[in-house]
Amino acid sequence: MKPMTPPTHHCPAVLIAAPASGQGKTTVTAALARLHTRQGRHVRVFKCGPDFLDPFWHTLASGAPVHQLDLWMTGEADCRARLAKAAQEADLILIEGVMGLFDGEPSAADLAQRFDLPVLAVVDASAMAGTFGALAYGLQHYRPGLRMAGVLANRVASERHAGMLQNSLREPEQWLGALMRNPALTLPERHLGLVAATELTDAMQRLDAAADALATTVLGQMSLDDWHRWSVAFAPAAVTEAASQDCPLQDLTIAVARDAAFCFIYAANIDCLQQLGASVVYFSPLADNALPPCDAVWLPGGYPELHAARLAVNHGLRDSLHAHVVLGKPLWAECGGMMSLFEELVAQDGVSHSMWGLLPGKVTMQKRLSALGPQQLTLDDQTLRGHTFHYSTCETPLAAHARTTRPGVEIIGHEGEAVYVQGSVWATYFHAWFASSPTAVARIFQTQIEAHT
Numbered sequence: 520m521k522p523m524t525p526p527t528h529h530c531p532a533v534l535i536a537a538p539a540s541g542q543g544k545t546t547v548t549a550a551l552a553r554l555h556t557r558q559g560r561h562v563r564v565f566k567c568g569p570d571f572l573d574p575f576w577h578t579l580a581s582g583a584p585v586h587q588l589d590l591w592m593t594g595e596a597d598c599r600a601r602l603a604k605a606a607q608e609a610d611l612i613l614i615e616g617v618m619g620l621f622d623g624e625p626s627a628a629d630l631a632q633r634f635d636l637p638v639l640a641v642v643d644a645s646a647m648a649g650t651f652g653a654l655a656y657g658l659q660h661y662r663p664g665l666r667m668a669g670v671l672a673n674r675v676a677s678e679r680h681a682g683m684l685q686n687s688l689r690e691p692e693q694w695l696g697a698l699m700r701n702p703a704l705t706l707p708e709r710h711l712g713l714v715a716a717t718e719l720t721d722a723m724q725r726l727d728a729a730a731d732a733l734a735t736t737v738l739g740q741m742s743l744d745d746w747h748r749w750s751v752a753f754a755p756a757a758v759t760e761a762a763s764q765d766c767p768l769q770d771l772t773i774a775v776a777r778d779a780a781f782c783f784i785y786a787a788n789i790d791c792l793q794q795l796g797a798s799v800v801y802f803s804p805l806a807d808n809a810l811p812p813c814d815a816v817w818l819p820g821g822y823p824e825l826h827a828a829r830l831a832v833n834h835g836l837r838d839s840l841h842a843h844v845v846l847g848k849p850l851w852a853e854c855g856g857m858m859s860l861f862e863e864l865v866a867q868d869g870v871s872h873s874m875w876g877l878l879p880g881k882v883t884m885q886k887r888l889s890a891l892g893p894q895q896l897t898l899d900d901q902t903l904r905g906h907t908f909h910y911s912t913c914e915t916p917l918a919a920h921a922r923t924t925r926p927g928v929e930i931i932g933h934e935g936e937a938v939y940v941q942g943s944v945w946a947t948y949f950h951a952w953f954a955s956s957p958t959a960v961a962r963i964f965q966t967q968i969e970a971h972t
Contacts, residue, residue: 527754528603531746532612533668534567534636536620536627538654542643543673545573546704548615550729552580554739555611557730563605567627568592568617569893569906569950571783571820576706577615580726584786588614590625591893591926592904592952593787595633601787602634603755610743612751620658628662637668637749639738644684645674645700652687659693668749669695671738676700696736704729766796767961774813778803780830781855783820783950791953795961804859808835815849815964816840818856820950824884824911827864827872837875844877849966850944854909857939857946858882861915877944880915894923894935894949901959905951907936913948917941923949 535548552562564577565588574585588598605612614636616627631638640658644651655670670693672684681697688694698704706725719725733739773792777784781804792799800811805826810816823830840860844850852860863881864872871881889909896903898921907923923935938947945963953960 527752528606529750529752530606530609530612531749532636532751533639533749534614534616534631535639536616537641539619542641544615544641546706546729547641548613549576549580549726550733552577552613553726554730554733556581560610562611563609565614567630579722586787590629600755603753606753635751637666639668640670641673643674644672648683649687651684656689669693671695672697674700695738698732769796771814772798773815774800774802774811775817776804777801778805780805780823780826781819781821788953791957795957804836805829809839818852820854823855823859824866830859831872844943847943849964851963852946853950854948860946882911882913884911893926896923896949898959901956903951903959904955905949907948909948
C-alpha cells in the first residue's frame with residue numbers, strides 16, 4: 520500500500536532543561552503550563568524520560584494527558600507521532616527534560632536536537648553571581664546546533680541579585696527573568712521523587728502560586744505571538760492507507776489497580792491496552808474488598824510500603840486475587856504491584872507486614888536506591904522496553920523465569936531484573952512501556968492457564 524505523507528504542523532514548543540537535577544525544572548514547567556492554561560490556551564506537556572511522578576503535576580496544571588518522550592524507551596517514531604498529534608491541537612507544547620541537559624544516553628539535548636526544539640534553561644542561581652553567565656553560555660554553546668530559547672534564573676535572593684545575574688550574560692537577549700527564592704514554590708518530595716499532586720489537597724493552590732510568580736518574569740509576560748519565535752515544525756512519519764486494525768485483546772476486561780498505593784501508570788499504557796481492544800476498569804486495593812469483574816489484572820508500581828498496614832488487612836481483596844489466579848486468569852505485577860504479592864513486606868522502620876501471599880518470599884525496604892536505569896525484556900521474539908527504579912530488595916525461592924537486560928550490555932552476570940512466573944502470575948521490578956511491543960503485551964494479558972482443580 521502506498522504510504523501517505525501527513526501534513527506538517529507548526530506549534531510553539533520548548534524543552535525545559537537545567538544544568539543538573541534539583542534546579543526547579545518541574546516547578547517551572549508546571550507553572551508555565553498553569554499560567555497559559557489559565558489564560559485559555561490549550562497546553563500539552565510531555566516528560567523526557569521514564570518518570571511517573573512529574574506528570575501528575577503537569578496533568579493537573581494543563582488539564583491534558585501527559586506522555587513520556589524517550590529516544591530509547593519509547594523510540595523516535597513514537598516521540599514523533601505524539602508530538603505531531605499534540606501540535607495539531609495545542610497552542611503551546613512544553614517538554615520537561617531529565618537530569619542535566621547533557622546527562623544520560625540519550626539525553627534531553629539529544630531529544631532537543633532530534634526535533635529542533637528550543638531549550639529553555641532553568642538555573643538555580645541561589646549561590647552564584649557572575650558564574651551564572653558562564654554557565655548559561657556553556658549550556659548554549661557546548662554542543663553545536665543546539666537551539667537555545669534562553670535562561671531563567673531560579674531561587675534568586677533579591678532584585679539586586681537578579682540584576683547581577685542578568686548583567687553576567689554574554690548575550691542579553693537570552694535573559695528570561697528571575698524567580699525569587701520562595702519555599703512555597705518548592706514541590707514536596709519523598710524517596711522516589713515528588714509527591715504526586717493527587718495526594719495533596721492544596722496542589723492547585725501551589726500551582727497557582729507558582730504561576731503567579733512566573734507571571735512577573737520576562738518569560739511569563741510573553742504573548743502567544745512572542746512564543747511563535749520558538750515555533751517548531753512537527754512532521755509525523757508516513758502511514759500506510761490500510762493500517763492494521765488487529766485487536767488481540769478484544770472482549771477482554773483488564774482491571775487496573777489505581778490509588779495512592781498503586782499510581783505508577785503511564786497514560787500511554789492505558790491507551791495501548793485500549794488500542795489492542797481491551798476494556799479497562801479500575802479498582803482501589805486500599806478501598807475495594809474485591810476485584811471488579813475482569814479477565815486479567817494489572818498491578819502497577821507505586822508506594823505499597825507507605826500503605827502496607829492497610830493493604831495487609833484487606834483480606835477481601837487478597838482472597839479475590841487468589842480466586843482470580845486459581846481460575847488461571849492473567850495477573851501482571853510491576854514493582855510495587857509485585858511487592859504486595861509476596862508473603863511479607865518489611866518497611867524501612869523494620870516493621871513487618873503480612874501481605875497477600877500469592878508469591879513466596881519477602882521484600883525489604885532499603886535506605887538507598889537498589890536499582891535504577893533502562894531495561895528491556897525479551898519474550899519469544901518480542902522485546903518490551905522500560906526501566907527499573909526501586910528501594911526494596913526481594914528474597915524468594917522462586918527461580919527467575921526470565922531476566923531483563925540493560926541496553927547495550929550483553930555480559931553474563933550483568934542481567935537486570937528477574938521476572939517471576941507462578942501459575943498465571945507474572946511479577947517483576949521492571950516497569951514496561953507497553954507501546955514498545957503491543958504484541959508482547961497482548962501475549963501477557965492473553966495468557967490463560969488451566970484452572971486448578
